[in-house]
Amino acid sequence: MFLPENIDLAYSERYNLSIRLSPNGFSFCIYCPGDPSIFHFQETGLSGKLSYIDNIKKLIFDLGFFSQTFNQVTVTVVSPFYTLVPEAYFEKKRIEELFRFNFHETNGVILTDSTLENDLRTLFNVDEEVHSFLSRNLWNPTFHHHSSILTRLFISHRGDETGKCCFADFHDKYVTIVCFSGNRLLSTNTFLATDPHDATYFIASVWEKLTFDQSTDRLFLSGNIDSQRATIDLLKKLIRRVEQVELSPKVVLTEEQKRTLPTDILAALCV
Template sequence: MIKQKTLRKRTKHTGATSQQKNLSIQFSLDGFSFCITDSESKSVLSYTAYNFEKTLSSPEQLLEKVIAIFADDPDLQTEFDKVYAIHQNNLSTVVPEVLFDRNDLLPYLNYTVKTLQTDFIIFDELPVIQANTVYIPYVNVNNFIFQNFGEFEFQHHSTVLIDKLIASSKDLIQETCFFVHVTASSMDIVVIREEQLLLCNTFDYQTKEDFIYYILFVAEQLQLDPESVPVTFLGNITKEDPRYQITYEFVRTLNFIRSTTRFFEREDDIKNHQTYLLLN
């Protein structure tokens, strides 16, 4: 069912000050990861990630994987003070506040997502850019989490991504910030200029050629020169990755995002930029 658990790490010296713990979960059709933090000190106590052997084809298959993980992983078989979940999928769009009607969400997705009248559509507020993320969550997984833990908070991954990257862009010297968040089968490209969002889009890809095509396509559409605009990676990519290597053939400057967490500083098999959404 699961190809491998990419990492399970616990801190040897946690600095925990309470017995209460918080659980943060991130899930997609590619995998499932979670971290546990101390409720008072906010220190990370453990992190676990699972990779699925192949990208799943439906939310129903995802639920089967999640149920199996919860049944097998003892770290998830306990009580938590707070539970927070990140839905990672391409069933979303960002709508400026001036164009937003919270009582009629379906039309916003009809342009980019195949929707059904029965789909449950919700939104996250994005006050940092005066906009809202409209999306379809994995309702079946939400129901399962609720059955296990009761009330919990959840957001779409693009909400978390935009919010964190705009904050991160304040510390960068370049005027235009070109971010690429990488997963096994999709990539989010986020372009920010002077703390304003120019673009946030998700592209599914199969090959490294697809991967570089979308980067160059977005650069062309926004009239950005790959010779002068750095690309900053985060997510599931390293310097040894073929996707990184092919990008380096076309883009002069490549970086990895600076993460505030130091949880994996001494790890060889995972880097801090790979867990940016969940841990940063």
Template sequence: MTIKVKQLQKKSKKNSAFAQHKSLSIQFSLDGFSFCISNSETKEILLFTEYTFSSSIASPELLLDKIIRVFDTDKDLQQDFTSVFAIHQNNLATLVPNKLFDRNNLAPYLKYDVKTLKTDFITYDLHTIIAANTVYIPYVNINNYLFQNFGEFEYKHHSTVLIDKLLNYSENDSEEQFFVHVSPSHLDIVVCKEGKLLFYNSFSYNTKEDFIYYVLFTAEQLQMDPNSFQLTFIGDIEKESDIYSITYTYIRNIHFMNPINSFFTDSEDFSNHSNFILIA
């Protein structure tokens, strides 16, 4: 399987690459693997690298094989880090309000949406802004590999990071904000207002018709008029894509997220609205 590599280093601050203390943030899914290295003290981004697979990996076991190959060949990952943070991106998760949450009995929360096995390890993330938890199945084999390489590290589900960042981003907006985070094989929809979460869900899609169906279905359920509300795209999508075109057919007010971090400004390989979960 061919691996396409995109690597970008912030040209205006090359001397930052010599930072003595560095942090590593990793995001992985069955579609790809990316990582960010930053200065532990100043939080300045030093390096971002993205590996995208030509097609989705069939299993977490095969994904681990790819990740091991990356770690064995990418010298930027072969150094000491003061901290490591991993983000599991998959659709093996659900959001549970605190009022209904029992941390000692996690399996029932997933049984209606996710096919689980008795041997699955299920965990949860506590949200920092809303009174809810993300219950999910992490890629345990990858966690074990990272532990072997780095020792103790922190990890979360991608939806936890996405929701909390978007709530912070939109806390001063008095209008409802309809965000769509795009990945190669699934989309996350987050609707919020003044820092409060109104809706979240994740959908798998194979075609552009699947994609627009979930967007319009969500808008209908929330009684949001496609002719009036603003949709903000984040992630792996560009204006020239088929997904953007079909969305614009039904929703007229479409925007790309304005970057919080200017790291990708002037980049030919990455858009400012991409990689919001890992860099924001």
């Protein structure tokens, strides 16, 4: 496999490895926290002839270096199956009960991720075989949900906003919508949105249910915006204050990478 010449995996402990699991894809990036010039991202589609777990096993074994000792290894799970629980009501022994309350037919191991300075827990599921395999074959990995990463990013971009604001991130044929009133999180949802009218409908519905003002409240957009021009044109007809989230990653990226890399990956590169 091709890696840039400035990445020497004989010294893998210098680098961070980040793996991203989406419903129909597998991607990873390698970067060095101490050297912004070192960054590599690679995305791979999954074979329709293999199961999801067999695809992942094949990729891990074929590429061969994932089990090395990296400085940090993270796995980001992208899915619409998650629920938020306030820390005050969270009990580890009830984690499955809390998750199954919203998702009755979803299988797998239930994991947690923190949101908003540990005020909330994100509960999400991962295929049990996938989780077990990656836990065995990666160096001390931590698992995160894409919505938690986005929420932490958006709360920092909300700044001193005192009114209501909404963030919509386009990714993996989904739109993740995160809404705030001042510094209070109102809602987080991820919807399948393969049609411009789908995304517009979901965003408009959230605004209506949360009584957002189309003239004064703000809508921030991020993610794969280039593929969503029809959606954005529709939204601008409905909402007066539509803006784009501007990110400043601490690694050197091409303009194409800045436009096309998933926002949850860019968020990790901004820390």
